[in-house]
Amino acid sequence: MEIRAAPVGQARIRDAARWMGRPWAVEVRRGRPPRLLRQEGALLTLHDLNRFFGAEASLIGTFTVPWPDGHAWEAAVSPDGDVGVFCGDDAVCAVTSSGAVLWEHRGRDLRRPNENRSSCRFTDDGRHVWAMLVGEVGDGFYLGDEWLVLEADSGHVVSRETLDCAAVGGEHLPHPDGRHMGLGVGEGQDGAHVYWGRLEDGALRVWTHDDDHRILTDVHPDGLSFLTYAPPDEIAWHTFPGGALIRTLTAADAWGPVSGDDEPYWDAGGGYIDAGTVLATATTYATTPQDARHILIDSRTGTPRGDVRYPLPMTGWARPLADGTWLTAEGDTVFRWRIPRV
Structure with missing residues (x-):
């Protein structure tokens, strides 16, 4: 099943594909707007992420x-x-x-x-x-x-x-x-x-x-469970605070049938788009990161709902923001997406 992504906005950031390290990162806090941290030379700048993707001034603070x-x-x-x-x-x-x-x-x-x-x-x-x-x-x-x-x-x-x-x-x-x-x-x-x-x-x-x-x-978001990733092929849900295993999902089960010895794996552990949905990135050893699939998963059952489809080519990682949206990056451009409301 394909689930089409609806665009929310886009913005330019130098080396956008490097979100997991410098020069930028996203800080998510439950119940508060997400924030963007950017390294700009000898400065760290803090932005309101919602405004960063809009027309309003987004800068909150600058630190040397x-x-x-x-x-x-x-x-x-x-x-x-x-x-x-x-x-x-x-x-x-x-x-x-x-x-x-x-x-x-x-x-x-x-x-x-x-x-x-x-x-x-x-x-x-x-x-x-x-x-x-x-x-x-x-x-x-x-x-x-x-x-x-x-x-x-x-x-x-x-x-x-x-x-x-x-x-x-x-x-x-x-x-x-x-x-x-x-x-x-x-x-x-x-x-x-x-x-x-x-x-x-x-x-x-x-x-x-x-x-x-x-x-x-x-x-x-309710704090009663947490998500872990066991590289390369399993994500799991656990109770909080005890850590007891609730369920697991392998990349092979989420990916579906493959040909030959092609083996799917989770390219990243994923995260919550919202309370009911996890988004995780999967690929196979026979492909490249450009062929990665962004898979939506029911967080209550661990059942894959389908693959995200974009209106333009998207490669590599997806960064869930827990507010109903997520980020992807191409070159120096970061895109923000959501699931269309029915």
């Missing part, structure tokens, strides 16, 4: 990168848009929109090339910053990655835990209840970890998913 060129970082911005937090491998730094450094927390001295494996995120109330700093490696030992909760206005460490992982990348995922924070950690060929945490009486409580080969992908 606190570190010199060549220092890799990830960034997050406070809910009210007045503070930007930059997270490198060994430090977290908060700056105001006027350019002043509000605070800086230094981690361990890694004594190794900066590779940008850390991650940070504000809580929905703006009171705290959650940050992951990678652990130190040297002389045959590893200290473990560190998960921190810092006061957003001062940088004071409220609580910290050492995680049993060695990240090559990580991403925070706020839970809709505003109390829990998810953290997905990738270890390259060594696997992946899913962590959940919350503050209890000023202490960080952390628990991990039992399966160390799943990537945390999204959380349902």
Whole structure:
């Protein structure tokens, strides 16, 4: 079955196809408009995504990168848009929109090339910053990655835990209840970890998913379940907070019959377009990313509904926004889509 996508808007962004890294990223918060973060030289700019695709001025704030060129970082911005937090491998730094450094927390001295494996995120109330700093490696030992909760206005460490992982990348995922924070950690060929945490009486409580080969992908808008991706061929739904397996869907089951030894796989773990619909990207080893299929899935049953069809050629990834829309990119253009209302 084919489900035609209706265009919502389009906008130009340099290197649009690189949404999962710099120079741009999308920040989704439940119940609030999505925001666009763009790296423009030594500046980080924050935009209202809805306005970015419309005729109104979209700029919310501009923040100067606190570190010199060549220092890799990830960034997050406070809910009210007045503070930007930059997270490198060994430090977290908060700056105001006027350019002043509000605070800086230094981690361990890694004594190794900066590779940008850390991650940070504000809580929905703006009171705290959650940050992951990678652990130190040297002389045959590893200290473990560190998960921190810092006061957003001062940088004071409220609580910290050492995680049993060695990240090559990580991403925070706020839970809709505003109390829990998810953290997905990738270890390259060594696997992946899913962590959940919350503050209890000023202490960080952390628990991990039992399966160390799943990537945390999204959380349902009602907060009662979350989505993981087990590369290359399975996405799964789990209860929250327990993590019990609810259902799985393999790429082969979603793709349908194939010829010969052609094997389908999920090119990305997908996410929620809305409470009832997951959108995931699939392809096969015999094809190229240009032949990827964007498959709509009933989030309540795990049943594929059909393939998205676009009015112009679309390749590569799809980025769900949980508000009924999603993004795709071609060259330097980002497109926004929705399912037509019947």
